[in-house]
Structures are given as structure tokens and as C-alpha cells.
Amino acid sequence: MRTMHVIGIGAGDPDQVTVAAIKAMNTVDVFFVIDKGAQKQELVDVRTRILREHVPTDHRVVEFTDPPRDRAPSDYDDAVDTWHDLRARMLADLVDAEPSESVGAMLVWGDPSLYDSTLRVVERVRAVLHSPFEVSVIPGVTSPSALAAAHRIVMNRVGEPVLTTTGRRLRDEGLPDGVTAAVVMLDSDCSFRSLPGWHVWWGANLGTPGEVTLAGPVDDIGDEIVARRAALRAEAGWVMDTYLVHRP
CATH class of the missing domain: 3.40.1010.10 (Tetrapyrrole methylase, N-terminal domain)
Known part of the structure; x- marks a missing residue:
């Protein structure tokens, strides 16, 4: 070829x-x-x-x-x-x-x-x-880009970095010291629950007719995200989601 x-x-x-x-x-x-x-x-x-x-x-x-x-x-x-x-x-x-x-x-x-x-x-x-x-x-539109567009937000605070990581690393290691914002991908365990007090912007099946987005403090909407994610997976047999978290 x-x-x-x-x-x-x-x-x-x-x-x-x-x-x-x-x-x-x-x-x-x-x-x-x-x-x-x-x-x-x-x-x-x-x-x-x-x-x-x-x-x-x-x-x-x-x-x-x-x-x-x-x-x-x-x-x-x-x-x-x-x-x-x-x-x-x-x-x-x-x-x-x-x-x-x-x-x-x-x-x-x-x-x-x-x-x-x-x-x-x-x-x-x-x-x-x-x-x-x-x-x-x-190159193509990334899921973090689609997530930010769906929520109509800028991923980073002024002059601050954003870490991109996986759910497995967040679950097993947490976020490095000093990190105030992170995009998390490939997270089947909803590891954002390890970040009480943080704010989360979540999106599932972005760009599709079944797109779902939720945003708010982890303490307030964490359980709702877990339930919505489980329902989407049960209905279709798959789900692709990503989310942004900010330290308050």
C-alpha cells in the first residue's frame, strides 16, 4: 500500500x-x-x-x-x-x-x-x-475541545495550566501537587469523586444526538453524573465521556 x-x-x-x-x-x-x-x-x-x-x-x-x-x-x-x-x-x-x-x-x-x-x-x-x-x-476536534464548546467555557483560568490525564491515574495517584485544573479522559470509575469541593464540567457522547452534559460542584452533582453515565451505558452498551475539574 x-x-x-x-x-x-x-x-x-x-x-x-x-x-x-x-x-x-x-x-x-x-x-x-x-x-x-x-x-x-x-x-x-x-x-x-x-x-x-x-x-x-x-x-x-x-x-x-x-x-x-x-x-x-x-x-x-x-x-x-x-x-x-x-x-x-x-x-x-x-x-x-x-x-x-x-x-x-x-x-x-x-x-x-x-x-x-x-x-x-x-x-x-x-x-x-x-x-x-x-x-x-x-488532526481532528478533540473531546476536551468538544466538552469546552458544549459547556461554553474556557478550560484554563487566566495564565494557568491544565493537566490532561486519565481516570486510572487520578484514581490511583491523585493529581500532582499544585494542579488546579485537569481534563480527565478514559474514566469508567468516575474518579472525580475523589475531589470533594472541586467543580466539574462533564460530558458524555459529545457531538452525538445523545450528548449529555452536567456541571456543578462535585459534592452536588457527583451522584447524578454516576447515575446518568450508568444509564447511558446500560441503554447503548457503551459510553464515551470526559470531564474538566477545577480546584475552587
């Missing part, structure tokens, strides 16, 4: 797809899509809707099943490394079967640079193939 585009498609709204992304998608022969099972079919459907709306040119869609992953490993880094390696092996076989002059693409939620494994997997694929392809990256 000649080229692989790794394209950020925003948080789920087809209108968030950038002009640069649309131009790149219309040069693609084959889109590689990870199938994450029946419960998350809606995620594939969103990608299909984006292609239908923005890519009138001829193209193919090749799906491959996401390999199993240990969600509670004793060694988190090793488990993720193994998972990435399994993904890369599957994708390498598919890429190797493509004609040498074809152009491929993978569509990435939000932006490929922020808590996403696609670029790491693609680099592993390039390393094992005899004729490695070129890679281009098209």
Missing part, C-alpha cells in the same frame, strides 16, 4: 469533520475499521454515516475484529503493549493484501494525538512489512 491516512473525525458529529479530513478521505481506496462487537456497533455506524455524507467517491470498507483485552491487568503497560501488538498483526495482514498503489485510511475518534493507539499500531505495521507505506495524519 502506498499511503495510510490516520484521520481525526471529531467526537461524533459529522459536522465536526474538517475540510482537510474530507479532502483526504476522498483520495482513499480502502478504510480499515475496527469492529468492537455488537454492543458498540453504533460506533461503526457513526463512521459509516460520516463516509456516506462526506465521501461520494468509490471506496471500500474493511472491518477487522478488535482482539480481546484484559481490562484489569496486574501489569497495565504490558497488557496494552500486547493488545497493540495483536491489533498490528491483524492490520498488517490486511494492508499486505492491498495493491501496491492503493491509499488506505483509519478514522480516529477525536484526534489521533490524544489517548489513542492508532498511530502506535500503524507504526508497528510499517515495521513488519517489507514495503512500508507512507503515513499522513489529519
